[in-house]
Amino acid sequence: MSLIRYQSPELMAWPSLDRWSSLRDDLNSLFELPLWSSIARQGQLFSGWSPALDLYQNNDNVVAVVELPGMGRKDVEISLHDGTLTISGERKSESTNGDKAERAERYIGKFRRSITLPTGVDANKVSASYRNGILTVTLPKAEEAKPKQIQVNVD
């Protein structure tokens, strides 16, 4: 009887080597799958998407510019609550059945963006336009929020 039994090198199953091989499988699947679709599929990480938003302000208006490519006009909702502007909506999948998505980086589904406005705005006069996939929301400042010139009379 020998203390160490002969084992051919190929059959040696060290737990540490097993870990390496599963790591290799993970890495392989990372390169083989379209990365974004695999992340998006996880759901919890990106529950929806978050379009880029720019905010401008001048004497009369606060202007929000949002990148929303390929939306229908009816699919976007703009709301104003307590000085917070919220833009939300849903992009519906346009792909017809039978087509196989080889690479899917475009987000499909719901989105929601909120931003606190720097000043009070007149909610009744908000206007919006949508061109080239860019939504522009113009929010006229409330009268009391507009800068005013105060004449100081010095005797």
Add this chain to the structure above:
Amino acid sequence: MNTLVRENRDIDHVQSEQFVAPSASVLEAADGCTLEVEMPGVNKEGLEISVENNELTIVGRRSLPAVEGTLIHRESRQESYRRTFELDPSIDANKISAKIDQGVVTLTLPKAEHVKPRKITVS
């Protein structure tokens, strides 16, 4: 990955103009594939699509709405969009068509006639 359109990452870093890669989706069907590229802010005039040596290059230059006032918060990128795809030889480069609608470029890449699946009737 065996696909009809493959991204080509090698030629992007020798440019002086700054570009960002737009998001793109590729849909494959039996008679070709459809490429959807997101380019918000780009209109028909700012779009440049070319095919050279089986490489499809899409460049989009933004014409952003002019907003008066000071910028107080920015998340959007200023660079132009650019992305290159390598076309499978089965795609008929002469029949590629493109349209742009609300910042989404849709390219239709049909397969050449001789590689399309077809039924042969037995007489």
